[in-house]
Amino acid sequence: MPVDLVKDAAGWDILVLRESRGASAVIYLYGGQVTSWKNGQGDELLFMSSRGTHKSSKTMRGGIPICFPQVGNLGPSEIQGLARCRFWTIDSNPPPPPLNGIKTYADLLLKPTDDDLKTWPYNFELRLRVALGISSLTLTTRVRNIDKSKTFSFNFALQTYLSVSDISEVRIEGLETSDYFDNLRNKERRTEQGDALTFDGEIDRVYLSTPTKIAIIDHEKKRTLVLKKEGFPDAGKVKAC
Structure with missing residues:
Protein backbone atom coordinates (compact mmCIF):
# COMPACT_ATOMS: atom_id res chain seq x y z
CA MET A 1 0.00 0.00 0.00
CA PRO A 2 1.27 3.57 -0.73
CA VAL A 3 1.50 4.49 2.95
CA ASP A 4 4.64 5.77 4.70
CA LEU A 5 5.37 6.01 8.42
CA VAL A 6 7.55 9.08 8.91
CA LYS A 7 8.14 11.85 11.45
CA ASP A 8 7.09 15.47 11.18
CA ALA A 9 9.45 18.39 11.81
CA ALA A 10 8.89 18.08 15.57
CA GLY A 11 9.59 14.34 15.62
CA TRP A 12 6.00 13.11 15.90
CA ASP A 13 5.01 9.88 14.11
CA ILE A 14 2.68 10.37 11.17
CA LEU A 15 1.27 8.21 8.40
CA VAL A 16 1.30 9.75 4.93
CA LEU A 17 -1.17 8.30 2.42
CA ARG A 18 -0.61 8.99 -1.28
CA GLU A 19 -3.09 8.13 -4.00
CA SER A 20 -1.61 7.40 -7.43
CA ARG A 21 -3.30 10.39 -9.08
CA GLY A 22 -2.02 12.96 -6.60
CA ALA A 23 -4.38 13.00 -3.61
CA SER A 24 -2.83 12.68 -0.15
CA ALA A 25 -3.68 12.54 3.54
CA VAL A 26 -1.73 12.80 6.81
CA ILE A 27 -2.65 10.98 10.03
CA TYR A 28 -0.99 11.54 13.40
CA LEU A 29 -0.61 8.49 15.62
CA TYR A 30 -1.19 10.92 18.48
CA GLY A 31 -4.96 11.19 18.60
CA GLY A 32 -5.48 9.09 15.46
CA GLN A 33 -6.17 12.47 13.90
CA VAL A 34 -6.24 13.28 10.19
CA THR A 35 -4.60 16.70 9.84
CA SER A 36 -4.38 17.04 6.07
CA TRP A 37 -6.38 15.94 3.03
CA LYS A 38 -5.38 17.22 -0.38
CA ASN A 39 -7.04 16.53 -3.70
CA GLY A 40 -5.23 15.64 -6.90
CA GLN A 41 -4.59 19.32 -7.63
CA GLY A 42 -2.85 19.80 -4.28
CA ASP A 43 -5.67 21.85 -2.72
CA GLU A 44 -5.91 21.47 1.07
CA LEU A 45 -9.48 20.51 2.02
CA LEU A 46 -9.08 20.51 5.82
CA PHE A 47 -8.44 23.41 8.20
CA MET A 48 -5.75 23.36 10.89
CA SER A 49 -5.47 26.20 13.38
CA SER A 50 -2.16 28.05 13.60
CA ARG A 51 -2.63 27.71 17.37
CA GLY A 52 -2.64 23.92 17.10
CA THR A 53 -0.29 22.10 19.44
CA HIS A 54 1.57 18.82 19.57
CA LYS A 55 2.21 18.81 23.32
CA SER A 56 1.40 15.39 24.74
CA SER A 57 -1.17 16.84 27.17
CA LYS A 58 -3.02 18.90 24.56
CA THR A 59 -5.24 18.26 21.58
CA MET A 60 -4.75 19.55 18.05
CA ARG A 61 -7.39 21.97 16.79
CA GLY A 62 -8.43 21.23 13.23
CA GLY A 63 -8.38 18.34 10.81
CA ILE A 64 -10.66 15.49 11.91
CA PRO A 65 -10.49 14.98 15.69
CA ILE A 66 -12.03 11.78 17.08
CA CYS A 67 -14.35 12.32 20.05
CA PHE A 68 -14.77 9.16 22.15
CA PRO A 69 -16.26 8.04 24.54
CA GLN A 70 -18.12 11.33 24.89
CA VAL A 71 -18.84 14.43 22.84
CA GLY A 72 -18.89 17.87 24.41
CA ASN A 73 -20.56 17.86 27.80
CA LEU A 74 -22.54 14.66 27.22
CA GLY A 75 -20.82 12.77 30.04
CA PRO A 76 -18.01 13.17 32.61
CA SER A 77 -15.82 16.01 31.40
CA GLU A 78 -12.55 14.30 32.30
CA ILE A 79 -12.99 11.64 29.59
CA GLN A 80 -13.97 13.96 26.75
CA GLY A 81 -10.57 13.88 25.10
CA LEU A 82 -9.62 10.26 25.80
CA ALA A 83 -9.17 9.19 22.16
CA ARG A 84 -7.72 12.56 21.13
CA CYS A 85 -5.01 12.56 23.81
CA ARG A 86 -3.63 9.05 23.39
CA PHE A 87 -1.08 7.46 21.11
CA TRP A 88 -2.68 5.02 18.70
CA THR A 89 -0.87 2.04 17.21
CA ILE A 90 -0.85 0.69 13.67
CA ASP A 91 -3.27 -2.25 13.52
CA SER A 92 -1.26 -5.45 13.02
CA ASN A 93 -4.38 -7.48 12.21
CA PRO A 94 -6.57 -5.20 10.10
CA PRO A 95 -9.91 -6.11 8.52
CA PRO A 96 -10.01 -7.11 4.83
CA PRO A 97 -9.34 -4.37 2.24
CA PRO A 98 -12.20 -2.05 1.26
CA LEU A 99 -14.73 -3.51 -1.16
CA ASN A 100 -14.85 -0.34 -3.29
CA GLY A 101 -11.43 -0.92 -4.87
CA ILE A 102 -9.58 1.77 -2.90
CA LYS A 103 -5.98 0.67 -2.39
CA THR A 104 -4.65 3.51 -0.25
CA TYR A 105 -5.68 3.07 3.37
CA ALA A 106 -4.32 2.74 6.90
CA ASP A 107 -5.68 1.01 10.01
CA LEU A 108 -5.11 2.27 13.55
CA LEU A 109 -5.98 0.79 16.93
CA LEU A 110 -6.58 2.28 20.39
CA LYS A 111 -6.92 0.42 23.68
CA PRO A 112 -7.35 1.98 27.14
CA THR A 113 -4.44 2.38 29.52
CA ASP A 114 -4.65 1.34 33.18
CA ASP A 115 -5.22 4.99 34.09
CA ASP A 116 -8.03 5.23 31.52
CA LEU A 117 -9.78 2.27 33.14
CA LYS A 118 -9.70 4.05 36.50
CA THR A 119 -11.55 7.01 34.99
CA TRP A 120 -13.87 5.10 32.65
CA PRO A 121 -14.01 1.45 33.81
CA TYR A 122 -14.89 -0.20 30.50
CA ASN A 123 -12.38 -2.16 28.49
CA PHE A 124 -12.73 -1.33 24.82
CA GLU A 125 -10.98 -1.61 21.48
CA LEU A 126 -11.38 1.25 19.03
CA ARG A 127 -10.40 0.71 15.41
CA LEU A 128 -10.04 3.36 12.74
CA ARG A 129 -9.57 2.95 9.01
CA VAL A 130 -8.69 5.94 6.85
CA ALA A 131 -9.18 5.22 3.12
CA LEU A 132 -8.06 7.68 0.45
CA GLY A 133 -9.65 7.70 -3.00
CA ILE A 134 -9.23 9.89 -6.08
CA SER A 135 -11.67 12.47 -4.73
CA SER A 136 -12.80 10.95 -1.43
CA LEU A 137 -11.67 10.39 2.14
CA THR A 138 -13.50 7.76 4.19
CA LEU A 139 -13.11 7.21 7.92
CA THR A 140 -14.55 3.95 9.27
CA THR A 141 -14.59 3.17 12.98
CA ARG A 142 -15.50 0.16 15.08
CA VAL A 143 -15.91 0.01 18.86
CA ARG A 144 -15.56 -3.39 20.49
CA ASN A 145 -16.48 -4.26 24.09
CA ILE A 146 -13.63 -6.39 25.42
CA ASP A 147 -15.19 -7.15 28.81
CA LYS A 148 -18.45 -8.88 27.90
CA SER A 149 -19.60 -8.86 31.54
CA LYS A 150 -20.08 -5.07 31.39
CA THR A 151 -22.15 -3.12 28.93
CA PHE A 152 -21.54 0.55 28.27
CA SER A 153 -22.93 3.48 26.33
CA PHE A 154 -20.82 6.06 24.57
CA ASN A 155 -20.97 9.13 22.34
CA PHE A 156 -18.86 9.36 19.22
CA ALA A 157 -18.09 12.05 16.68
CA LEU A 158 -15.74 12.79 13.80
CA GLN A 159 -15.41 16.53 14.29
CA THR A 160 -14.42 17.63 10.80
CA TYR A 161 -12.87 21.06 10.18
CA LEU A 162 -13.21 21.98 6.51
CA SER A 163 -11.14 24.60 4.73
Whole structure:
Protein backbone atom coordinates (compact mmCIF):
# COMPACT_ATOMS: atom_id res chain seq x y z
CA MET A 1 0.00 0.00 0.00
CA PRO A 2 1.27 3.57 -0.73
CA VAL A 3 1.50 4.49 2.95
CA ASP A 4 4.64 5.77 4.70
CA LEU A 5 5.37 6.01 8.42
CA VAL A 6 7.55 9.08 8.91
CA LYS A 7 8.14 11.85 11.45
CA ASP A 8 7.09 15.47 11.18
CA ALA A 9 9.45 18.39 11.81
CA ALA A 10 8.89 18.08 15.57
CA GLY A 11 9.59 14.34 15.62
CA TRP A 12 6.00 13.11 15.90
CA ASP A 13 5.01 9.88 14.11
CA ILE A 14 2.68 10.37 11.17
CA LEU A 15 1.27 8.21 8.40
CA VAL A 16 1.30 9.75 4.93
CA LEU A 17 -1.17 8.30 2.42
CA ARG A 18 -0.61 8.99 -1.28
CA GLU A 19 -3.09 8.13 -4.00
CA SER A 20 -1.61 7.40 -7.43
CA ARG A 21 -3.30 10.39 -9.08
CA GLY A 22 -2.02 12.96 -6.60
CA ALA A 23 -4.38 13.00 -3.61
CA SER A 24 -2.83 12.68 -0.15
CA ALA A 25 -3.68 12.54 3.54
CA VAL A 26 -1.73 12.80 6.81
CA ILE A 27 -2.65 10.98 10.03
CA TYR A 28 -0.99 11.54 13.40
CA LEU A 29 -0.61 8.49 15.62
CA TYR A 30 -1.19 10.92 18.48
CA GLY A 31 -4.96 11.19 18.60
CA GLY A 32 -5.48 9.09 15.46
CA GLN A 33 -6.17 12.47 13.90
CA VAL A 34 -6.24 13.28 10.19
CA THR A 35 -4.60 16.70 9.84
CA SER A 36 -4.38 17.04 6.07
CA TRP A 37 -6.38 15.94 3.03
CA LYS A 38 -5.38 17.22 -0.38
CA ASN A 39 -7.04 16.53 -3.70
CA GLY A 40 -5.23 15.64 -6.90
CA GLN A 41 -4.59 19.32 -7.63
CA GLY A 42 -2.85 19.80 -4.28
CA ASP A 43 -5.67 21.85 -2.72
CA GLU A 44 -5.91 21.47 1.07
CA LEU A 45 -9.48 20.51 2.02
CA LEU A 46 -9.08 20.51 5.82
CA PHE A 47 -8.44 23.41 8.20
CA MET A 48 -5.75 23.36 10.89
CA SER A 49 -5.47 26.20 13.38
CA SER A 50 -2.16 28.05 13.60
CA ARG A 51 -2.63 27.71 17.37
CA GLY A 52 -2.64 23.92 17.10
CA THR A 53 -0.29 22.10 19.44
CA HIS A 54 1.57 18.82 19.57
CA LYS A 55 2.21 18.81 23.32
CA SER A 56 1.40 15.39 24.74
CA SER A 57 -1.17 16.84 27.17
CA LYS A 58 -3.02 18.90 24.56
CA THR A 59 -5.24 18.26 21.58
CA MET A 60 -4.75 19.55 18.05
CA ARG A 61 -7.39 21.97 16.79
CA GLY A 62 -8.43 21.23 13.23
CA GLY A 63 -8.38 18.34 10.81
CA ILE A 64 -10.66 15.49 11.91
CA PRO A 65 -10.49 14.98 15.69
CA ILE A 66 -12.03 11.78 17.08
CA CYS A 67 -14.35 12.32 20.05
CA PHE A 68 -14.77 9.16 22.15
CA PRO A 69 -16.26 8.04 24.54
CA GLN A 70 -18.12 11.33 24.89
CA VAL A 71 -18.84 14.43 22.84
CA GLY A 72 -18.89 17.87 24.41
CA ASN A 73 -20.56 17.86 27.80
CA LEU A 74 -22.54 14.66 27.22
CA GLY A 75 -20.82 12.77 30.04
CA PRO A 76 -18.01 13.17 32.61
CA SER A 77 -15.82 16.01 31.40
CA GLU A 78 -12.55 14.30 32.30
CA ILE A 79 -12.99 11.64 29.59
CA GLN A 80 -13.97 13.96 26.75
CA GLY A 81 -10.57 13.88 25.10
CA LEU A 82 -9.62 10.26 25.80
CA ALA A 83 -9.17 9.19 22.16
CA ARG A 84 -7.72 12.56 21.13
CA CYS A 85 -5.01 12.56 23.81
CA ARG A 86 -3.63 9.05 23.39
CA PHE A 87 -1.08 7.46 21.11
CA TRP A 88 -2.68 5.02 18.70
CA THR A 89 -0.87 2.04 17.21
CA ILE A 90 -0.85 0.69 13.67
CA ASP A 91 -3.27 -2.25 13.52
CA SER A 92 -1.26 -5.45 13.02
CA ASN A 93 -4.38 -7.48 12.21
CA PRO A 94 -6.57 -5.20 10.10
CA PRO A 95 -9.91 -6.11 8.52
CA PRO A 96 -10.01 -7.11 4.83
CA PRO A 97 -9.34 -4.37 2.24
CA PRO A 98 -12.20 -2.05 1.26
CA LEU A 99 -14.73 -3.51 -1.16
CA ASN A 100 -14.85 -0.34 -3.29
CA GLY A 101 -11.43 -0.92 -4.87
CA ILE A 102 -9.58 1.77 -2.90
CA LYS A 103 -5.98 0.67 -2.39
CA THR A 104 -4.65 3.51 -0.25
CA TYR A 105 -5.68 3.07 3.37
CA ALA A 106 -4.32 2.74 6.90
CA ASP A 107 -5.68 1.01 10.01
CA LEU A 108 -5.11 2.27 13.55
CA LEU A 109 -5.98 0.79 16.93
CA LEU A 110 -6.58 2.28 20.39
CA LYS A 111 -6.92 0.42 23.68
CA PRO A 112 -7.35 1.98 27.14
CA THR A 113 -4.44 2.38 29.52
CA ASP A 114 -4.65 1.34 33.18
CA ASP A 115 -5.22 4.99 34.09
CA ASP A 116 -8.03 5.23 31.52
CA LEU A 117 -9.78 2.27 33.14
CA LYS A 118 -9.70 4.05 36.50
CA THR A 119 -11.55 7.01 34.99
CA TRP A 120 -13.87 5.10 32.65
CA PRO A 121 -14.01 1.45 33.81
CA TYR A 122 -14.89 -0.20 30.50
CA ASN A 123 -12.38 -2.16 28.49
CA PHE A 124 -12.73 -1.33 24.82
CA GLU A 125 -10.98 -1.61 21.48
CA LEU A 126 -11.38 1.25 19.03
CA ARG A 127 -10.40 0.71 15.41
CA LEU A 128 -10.04 3.36 12.74
CA ARG A 129 -9.57 2.95 9.01
CA VAL A 130 -8.69 5.94 6.85
CA ALA A 131 -9.18 5.22 3.12
CA LEU A 132 -8.06 7.68 0.45
CA GLY A 133 -9.65 7.70 -3.00
CA ILE A 134 -9.23 9.89 -6.08
CA SER A 135 -11.67 12.47 -4.73
CA SER A 136 -12.80 10.95 -1.43
CA LEU A 137 -11.67 10.39 2.14
CA THR A 138 -13.50 7.76 4.19
CA LEU A 139 -13.11 7.21 7.92
CA THR A 140 -14.55 3.95 9.27
CA THR A 141 -14.59 3.17 12.98
CA ARG A 142 -15.50 0.16 15.08
CA VAL A 143 -15.91 0.01 18.86
CA ARG A 144 -15.56 -3.39 20.49
CA ASN A 145 -16.48 -4.26 24.09
CA ILE A 146 -13.63 -6.39 25.42
CA ASP A 147 -15.19 -7.15 28.81
CA LYS A 148 -18.45 -8.88 27.90
CA SER A 149 -19.60 -8.86 31.54
CA LYS A 150 -20.08 -5.07 31.39
CA THR A 151 -22.15 -3.12 28.93
CA PHE A 152 -21.54 0.55 28.27
CA SER A 153 -22.93 3.48 26.33
CA PHE A 154 -20.82 6.06 24.57
CA ASN A 155 -20.97 9.13 22.34
CA PHE A 156 -18.86 9.36 19.22
CA ALA A 157 -18.09 12.05 16.68
CA LEU A 158 -15.74 12.79 13.80
CA GLN A 159 -15.41 16.53 14.29
CA THR A 160 -14.42 17.63 10.80
CA TYR A 161 -12.87 21.06 10.18
CA LEU A 162 -13.21 21.98 6.51
CA SER A 163 -11.14 24.60 4.73
CA VAL A 164 -13.31 27.18 2.97
CA SER A 165 -12.94 30.66 1.51
CA ASP A 166 -14.77 33.70 2.89
CA ILE A 167 -17.53 32.23 5.05
CA SER A 168 -20.06 34.60 3.47
CA GLU A 169 -19.48 32.75 0.18
CA VAL A 170 -20.38 29.35 1.66
CA ARG A 171 -23.75 27.63 1.88
CA ILE A 172 -24.81 24.24 3.25
CA GLU A 173 -27.61 22.31 1.60
CA GLY A 174 -29.47 19.34 3.05
CA LEU A 175 -30.36 20.56 6.55
CA GLU A 176 -33.75 22.05 5.68
CA THR A 177 -36.55 21.14 8.15
CA SER A 178 -33.99 19.68 10.60
CA ASP A 179 -34.34 20.62 14.27
CA TYR A 180 -31.33 22.04 16.05
CA PHE A 181 -30.13 23.38 19.40
CA ASP A 182 -28.82 26.93 19.15
CA ASN A 183 -25.83 27.19 21.49
CA LEU A 184 -25.77 30.97 21.10
CA ARG A 185 -29.32 31.18 22.47
CA ASN A 186 -29.04 29.01 25.57
CA LYS A 187 -29.52 25.79 23.55
CA GLU A 188 -32.97 26.85 22.39
CA ARG A 189 -34.54 24.24 20.08
CA ARG A 190 -35.45 25.51 16.63
CA THR A 191 -36.18 24.22 13.12
CA GLU A 192 -34.16 25.10 10.03
CA GLN A 193 -36.51 27.00 7.75
CA GLY A 194 -34.46 27.90 4.68
CA ASP A 195 -33.49 25.64 1.79
CA ALA A 196 -29.81 26.35 2.56
CA LEU A 197 -27.77 27.49 5.54
CA THR A 198 -25.72 30.65 4.91
CA PHE A 199 -23.43 32.63 7.21
CA ASP A 200 -23.54 36.33 8.05
CA GLY A 201 -22.17 36.02 11.60
CA GLU A 202 -21.21 33.54 14.28
CA ILE A 203 -23.18 30.25 14.32
CA ASP A 204 -22.94 27.36 16.80
CA ARG A 205 -25.66 24.74 16.36
CA VAL A 206 -26.23 21.05 16.98
CA TYR A 207 -28.61 19.59 14.38
CA LEU A 208 -30.72 16.59 15.36
CA SER A 209 -31.48 13.55 13.19
CA THR A 210 -29.43 14.92 10.35
CA PRO A 211 -29.69 13.46 6.84
CA THR A 212 -27.16 10.95 5.53
CA LYS A 213 -25.74 13.53 3.11
CA ILE A 214 -25.17 17.28 3.09
CA ALA A 215 -23.36 19.50 0.61
CA ILE A 216 -21.01 22.38 1.46
CA ILE A 217 -20.89 24.74 -1.51
CA ASP A 218 -18.02 27.23 -1.67
CA HIS A 219 -18.86 29.77 -4.37
CA GLU A 220 -15.53 31.60 -4.24
CA LYS A 221 -13.49 28.41 -4.68
CA LYS A 222 -16.08 26.97 -7.09
CA ARG A 223 -15.99 23.75 -5.07
CA THR A 224 -18.59 21.48 -3.50
CA LEU A 225 -17.77 19.07 -0.69
CA VAL A 226 -20.27 16.31 0.09
CA LEU A 227 -20.32 14.81 3.58
CA LYS A 228 -21.89 11.36 3.91
CA LYS A 229 -22.45 9.35 7.07
CA GLU A 230 -23.51 5.87 8.12
CA GLY A 231 -24.23 4.81 11.68
CA PHE A 232 -24.48 8.35 13.06
CA PRO A 233 -28.25 8.81 13.22
CA ASP A 234 -28.79 11.44 15.83
CA ALA A 235 -26.85 14.70 15.45
CA GLY A 236 -24.53 16.93 13.49
CA LYS A 237 -22.79 20.14 14.50
CA VAL A 238 -22.31 23.29 12.45
CA LYS A 239 -20.08 26.01 13.83
CA ALA A 240 -18.61 29.09 12.20
CA CYS A 241 -17.04 32.16 13.74
